[in-house]
Every structure is written in C-alpha cells, then in structure tokens.
Amino acid sequence: MRGAENVPNSVLDQRVKPVSMETRLPPSAPVRPYTIGIGDVILLATPQTGSTVEQLSGLLAASNSRQGYTVQDDGSISIPNVGRVVVANLTLEAAEAELFQRLVENQIDPTFSLEIAEFNSKKVSIGGAVSSPTVAPISLTPLYLDEALAAAGGITVTDQDYASVRIYRDGNLYQIPLNELYSNRGLQRIPLIDGDSVFVDTTYELDLAQAYFAEQIQIAQFRQQSRIAALNELNAEVTIRRGALDEERENFKTQFDLGSADRDYVYLAGEVGKQSRFPLPFGAKASLADAIYAQGGIPTITGNVRKIYVLRGSPDPREFSALTAWQLDGGNATNLLLATRFELRPNDVIFVAEQPVTRWNRVINQITPTIINTTVAAASN
Known part of the structure; x- marks a missing residue:
C-alpha cells in the first residue's frame, strides 16, 4: 500500500502447527494378583x-x-x-x-x-474420540492401555498431530501424544488400574477432557454413596433385629427366673437320690442317665439297680390309660450304657424299685414301735 508503513507480523500463523505436546506418563502400577471385590x-x-x-x-x-x-x-x-x-x-x-x-x-x-x-468390581472407563465409549472390566489378567482402547472400538482420529490420550488417575492427569503412542510399543502396554479414566482428545484444549473426567468422578462418588447408604441400611436392619432378639432373650430370661416359662419335665420316683422332677433342656435331648445322675444317682443301699423302670403314657387322649414300660437291669454294668442312649420324652416317669431287704427293714421299723408300745402298756397294767 503506497505511503503506508509495513504491516506488522501476525501474532498467530495459522499455517504453523503448535509444537509437540509434553508426554506425562502415569507411575508404573505393580502387577498384583486379582482380588475379589463387591459386585463380582x-x-x-x-x-x-x-x-x-x-x-x-x-x-x-x-x-x-x-x-x-x-x-x-x-x-x-x-x-x-x-x-x-x-x-x-x-x-x-x-x-x-x-x-x-x-x-x-x-x-x-x-x-x-x-x-x-x-468381573464387576474393578473397571476402567474409556471415552472421547473412540468408536464406542465403554467401561472395561479388569479381570484376572492386567488390562493394558491398548486393550482398553480396543475394547472401545479403537481410536477415531483424523489428525494425529493434535490428538492425545489422557489418563486420569488418583486426582492427577497424564497425557500421551497419539503419535508417540503409535510409535512406542512400551507406551501401549501401560497397565491400567481400577478407577482409571482414559480419554482420547483431538485438540489441545482440556475442557472436554476435564468435563469427561469430572463426570466419571461424580459417577464414582455416586456409586460410593450408594454403597455407603446400602451398608448403613443393612447395619440399621441388623441393629433392629439384634435389638428384637435381645428383647426376646431378656423377656424369656425374666419368665424363666419367675418360673412362668413353659417347660417339659420328667418325674423321678422310688429309690432315687431325690424324688423330684427333672426339667428337659431347651432345644436339646436328655437321656435316662442325665435325669438319674442329675439328682444324685441311685442309692445302692436301698435302690434295686436291677429294676429301673421308665413309664410313658400314650399321647393319644383316647388312650388315656394306655402305658408303655421299659425295664433296665443295671446289675450288669454294660447295660448302663443303654441309659445314656435312652431318650426321654416329656412327662416320662422314672421309677427305681427298692431292695428286698429294704422292704423288710421298713416293715420291721414300722412294726417295732407298735410292739414296744404294747409291751409297755401291758407292763404298766
């Protein structure tokens, strides 16, 4: 232009491409055996x-x-x-x-x-310039960067000079220029870990990548909050059930202490250590030996161990007088083993007969006072 000064150089030459991007690699992740997680x-x-x-x-x-x-x-x-x-x-x-x-x-x-x-517990999300953005699970074998990109259908980029692969991990952002990724086999075999987000960016602007990573962070936080809410709900339900069980246990203990709890008994009579009733245990079985030896056993001086009886009535009310009796001969020591196997039922009656000499001794003890009294009365007259 005549009479005018030279036009100053433009600040940005659209024909010149920017310099190459910086490569920032994530720290190497140690390869460990797969650990089972929630959702697997x-x-x-x-x-x-x-x-x-x-x-x-x-x-x-x-x-x-x-x-x-x-x-x-x-x-x-x-x-x-x-x-x-x-x-x-x-x-x-x-x-x-x-x-x-x-x-x-x-x-x-x-x-x-x-x-x-x-495999549902450990995942890596892949988005950006790929055919099918997806979430790839981590299985027993490590998941590498090239495998994750292949799982998303591959990269769809027309100009590799402006494209990069960005990895978001633990709050840090790493990037690999696409040209370097294709030319370096080692970069393709970067192992990914649970929670990584991979984004294929086609420009130098980070807005799109940042929006994608922010979305993935929000999804992860939402899932974590959902799991925490589910755990809190489960803990609350367990606490309520435990409280109900404790209340039932306390009520039963109070009834038991007051003697108002429903119990089943077996009755001991005859020549036993103590004539009484033996309570059957809750939720367990009791044998003939349990009932006898819980009350002091059988006095061998007065009790006839050859005549141990168990009497059991019929459960049918129409057979009110029906009775079943078993006899155990304890004179043979080997038969005592049967006492540990004989299962008692509610309202059974255990009766131990007396020794013949005991019967005679009691008759004498009852007759002797009468004879003495008669003799004394005759002497007085």
Whole structure:
C-alpha cells in the first residue's frame, strides 16, 4: 500500500502447527494378583451326585452343580448351610482356603472349585474420540492401555498431530501424544488400574477432557454413596433385629427366673437320690442317665439297680390309660450304657424299685414301735 508503513507480523500463523505436546506418563502400577471385590460373581462348583444317566452326561451334571454368588456390599457371599463368607479383598486362592475352612467347620464335603464368573468390581472407563465409549472390566489378567482402547472400538482420529490420550488417575492427569503412542510399543502396554479414566482428545484444549473426567468422578462418588447408604441400611436392619432378639432373650430370661416359662419335665420316683422332677433342656435331648445322675444317682443301699423302670403314657387322649414300660437291669454294668442312649420324652416317669431287704427293714421299723408300745402298756397294767 503506497505511503503506508509495513504491516506488522501476525501474532498467530495459522499455517504453523503448535509444537509437540509434553508426554506425562502415569507411575508404573505393580502387577498384583486379582482380588475379589463387591459386585463380582463367584461361581462355586461342587460334585454332582445323581443317577447313572446324569453321571454319564458330564455337561448336565456340571451345569446342575454350579451356583453363582454375588459379593454383597459387606464383602461376603451367602452360601446355604454355611452362612456368610467374607471374600472381598482376597485373591482367588485365599478365598478357596477360607471357603474350605468354613465347609470343614460345618461338616460339609470340602470338594469344590471356585472361579470368578463376572468381573464387576474393578473397571476402567474409556471415552472421547473412540468408536464406542465403554467401561472395561479388569479381570484376572492386567488390562493394558491398548486393550482398553480396543475394547472401545479403537481410536477415531483424523489428525494425529493434535490428538492425545489422557489418563486420569488418583486426582492427577497424564497425557500421551497419539503419535508417540503409535510409535512406542512400551507406551501401549501401560497397565491400567481400577478407577482409571482414559480419554482420547483431538485438540489441545482440556475442557472436554476435564468435563469427561469430572463426570466419571461424580459417577464414582455416586456409586460410593450408594454403597455407603446400602451398608448403613443393612447395619440399621441388623441393629433392629439384634435389638428384637435381645428383647426376646431378656423377656424369656425374666419368665424363666419367675418360673412362668413353659417347660417339659420328667418325674423321678422310688429309690432315687431325690424324688423330684427333672426339667428337659431347651432345644436339646436328655437321656435316662442325665435325669438319674442329675439328682444324685441311685442309692445302692436301698435302690434295686436291677429294676429301673421308665413309664410313658400314650399321647393319644383316647388312650388315656394306655402305658408303655421299659425295664433296665443295671446289675450288669454294660447295660448302663443303654441309659445314656435312652431318650426321654416329656412327662416320662422314672421309677427305681427298692431292695428286698429294704422292704423288710421298713416293715420291721414300722412294726417295732407298735410292739414296744404294747409291751409297755401291758407292763404298766
């Protein structure tokens, strides 16, 4: 332009691309064995017993003996006849050892195999310029960066010079230029850990990546809050049930102390240490030996151990006078073992006969005062 000064240089030359981005790699994560977490589905396989046809059909038998259990919010799985077994934060081998111990404690055949059917506790989210943004689970084998990107359908980028892969981990942001990722095999094999967020960005602006990471953080916080709420609800329910059980226990104890609790008794009569009634224990069985020896046993001077009787009435009210009697000959010491196996029922009567000499002695003791009194009266006259 005539008469004008030279036009100053533009601040930004659109034809010049920015310099290369800085590469910031996450710290190397140690490779450890997979630990079971909340939400994982544990598959328990036990031997299948059945007919010959089922045993010959191995596939059918295997499918019938495999049962899946989801790890609950308290970190345990609930197995019938075993109860709750805590497996969270345990490796598969440690969980097998714990389950083996619990099966042995409950006297159950500890022949089983354990495997993880669904991996739901440890995940990595992948988003940005990928075909299908997804959440990839971490399984028994480590999850590497290239595998996570492949799980999302691969990267969809037209200009690699402006693209980068950003990893958000533990509050820190790391980035790898896409050109370096493709040219360096070691960068592709970066192991990912639970909670990582991977975002493929096509510009130098961090707004989109920051929004994605913020969303993932909010989702993780929401899930954590949901788990805390579920645990609080479970603890509240357990506290309420425990309080109800404690109240029932205290009420029963009070009734028991006052003698108003319903009890079943067995009655002891004849030549026993103490004629009384023997209370049958709650929720347990009592034998003939329990009842006899709880009251001092049988006095061998007066009691005839050859004639120990158990009398039992008929439970049918139409057979009011019906009676069943058993006799135990305790003169033979080996027969006393039967007393420990004879189960008592409510309202049984245990009767021990007297020795013949005891009967004669009592007759003499009753007659002697009469004879003495008669003799004294005759002498006085």
